[in-house]
């Protein structure tokens with residue numbers, strides 16, 4: 042069954058998660074953004090690839106993009122569309138009954154800062170909370186010990202969304218790319 046809600050462009054805060062399937066946020070009209078849960082692995086991979094390749098300041102390594110393309114196929118995946126063109130997505134990795142992870146998310150440059158990322162995350166969290174035991178959502182990003190200005194914006198986004206720095210993992214991506222593990226609780 043396809044379920045829909047509506048998100049007027051630049052007015053994301055009104056959307057509500059209505060359940061499984063396709064989600065449209067805002068009224069279906071020019072300027073609105075549609076959110077669809079994607080179930081086909083090939084489609085997930087294609088959307089992920091198209092978006093990440095347009096975000097070279099964050100995703101510049103070909104082997105890393107290839108890795109994302111492969112792994113998202115089996116993950117819960119929500120995409121945002123403007124006039125049927127994918128403009129953003131979030132992909133969630135299941136670690137165990139209690140903890141999930143934002144494996145990767147991205148919004149095309151001109152659509153950034155309009156609430157799409159927070160809406161994707163809000164819907165993903167609502168979906169995770171439907172599993173009663175699910176407690177934590179985590180994300181790995183570039184640490185603030187690295188001077189990259191683009192990932193500074195990314196960390197600001199996650200802090201604003203309620204994530205807290207948990208630990209720096211220098212062994213994971215190498216000393217030159219210190220990884221910051223951030224986490225938020227999904228329960229009050």
Ligand SMILES: CC(C)(COP(=O)(O)OP(=O)(O)OC[C@H]1O[C@@H](n2cnc3c(N)ncnc32)[C@H](O)[C@@H]1OP(=O)(O)O)[C@@H](O)C(=O)NCCC(=O)NCCS
Pocket residue numbers: 096099144145146147148149152153154155156157158159160182194195197198199201202
């Ligand atoms: C990070 C990202 C997913 C956020 O999505 P978005 O749609 O741009 O973010 P939103 O418009 O929902 O912003 C939500 C809040 O995050 C913060 N934020 C977002 N972008 C920011 C920026 N560039 N600088 C500072 N804070 C920012 C703001 O506080 C904002 O809240 P406000 O509008 O009330 O001030 C998106 O900008 C993106 O794709 N960035 C490049 C790729 C990336 O970093 N992916 C995540 C790594 S896996």
